[in-house]
Amino acid sequence: MPALAHVLLAALRDHGAREIFGIPGDFVLPLFKVIEESRILPAVTLSHEPAVGFAADAAARYHGGLGVAVVTYGAGAFNLVNSVAGAYAERSPVVVIAGAPGARERVSGFLLHHQARTVDTQLAVFKEITCDQAVLSDPATAPAQIARVLRSAKEMSLPVYLEFPRDMVDVEAEPVVPLPPRRADQDALGECVEEILGRIARAERPVIVVDVEIRRYGVEDRIAALARKLGLPLVTTFMGRGLLDQADDVVAGTYLGAAGNPAITALVEDADLVLMLGVILSDTNFALSNRAPDPRRMILAASREVQIGHHVYRDMPLGDLIDALDDRATPRAAPADRVRQRSAYPRGLVADSNPIAPSDIATAINDMFDRHGRMPMTADIGDCLFTAMEIDNTALAAPGYYAGMGFGVPAGIGVAATGLRPLILVGDGAFQMTGWELGNCRRYGLDPIVVLFNNCSWEMLRVFQPESRFNDLDDWHYADIAKSIGGVGERVTTRAELVAALERAVERRGQFSLVEVMLPRGKTSDTLARFVAGFKSARERMAG
Ligand SMILES: Cc1ncc(Cc2csc(CCOP(=O)(O)OP(=O)(O)O)c2C)c(N)n1
């Protein structure tokens, strides 16, 4: 029989993991030895565990499988909490594998190093931010526990937790037998689909709104086909930006409420039926709605449920629902008067000696994409994410709902580790948190392009509280540091320099490129300016 560590690694691969991100420690050194020597999954070590979680999260979002984060007990695992909480909020299936003391250590009578309150505090903490957990302390039950937990990760598209005591690594165990996916009850599915199609047939202005779950469950192409068949306009949410990037004919744009393109906003808010597929009803998606989501004109298929009006169908996997809708839907032509409101993305930046504004960065990137092809993107929280709304619809991983800083660069490294070449958008404040992880690119031959919005400011906070001086950051000259950590950095202050630096970055391979864009404090993207105006008027309405 194989050792439990091999059993676990093979099960991760068989359930869709493609790589492992991690940082070793004495409670996982034996496991890391097996990871390195078995080569069942490639492993990427980073410098700080928050980045391990962000990288695993983004890799899962891009390859559609499981993200895997392997960390040591206590100090390593607790460092991972925030990024796993973000993965939970954004419905990203990260498998946390945390080391732990062995059976004898647990009863030694000592307080163990890395232990917090009790030996089981780590498990207690992760129970709050994962949908399923197991402690692999018995080889007889471990394979079934692994099968159950990994199926939960895939079906719920949420993080899970496996605690691996260090004395269990070499213990023999049976291979994991994957559990069959839990499908929808066919009668309930039929009833649900007939009700949905009936509502669509009676609607005069239906619209489809999609969000992150359609990627998590791998149904983007099927939803694009369904939208074409039903002749319905489709928009993404703020969080869902970048979805259906291969279906430009289907996506009308991104719904941003009062901060968005008025034609897109009207599509959703004037609709008499809103079919929400994979949508998270978060404030970042709907807080700026002029008309709050109304159950009477809404169908919400998310989290394996379908809510129609005020009743709910349970255990409805999104893939089963989409397939059944496509099977039973009769083709409808899109009404002739419905023009595809493709949002016009800014293009044709004048490469002159003018200073750079955030929206110029979007224009320059759109022009670069036209010349060299669109790139997958990651973005951090800050004006860079709002600027991303002005970039043509390309795949994007960002913490659009959880809104935790530090995601952008490690997420880009995670995406690069899947074999893609990402464009990373990050502000100076967020870069100060996790940007240094770029120093790990050279070891793995990764060459992302990083566009750093350097306004020497926590600008997103300043727009809401301009009087506070604590938003003033120092200028760290990030481009100068790039070389010492294995990349090439260029600091640009004019639009001509920006265009030229991006061109050189695209052509440069084998090293990360960091384009440090100097921006004036107080200047934001057009999209963030509209968001702030929308939030302030919404706040006045509520106060009024
Ligand atoms: C982990 C965490 N800690 C604090 C905060 C609170 C925050 C939200 S936005 C922001 C400033 C971001 O500055 P940056 O320079 O990156 O971008 P920009 O605004 O465009 O200048 C902070 C501090 C969040 N969201 N997450």
Ligand SMILES: [Mg+2]
């Ligand atoms: Mg900033």
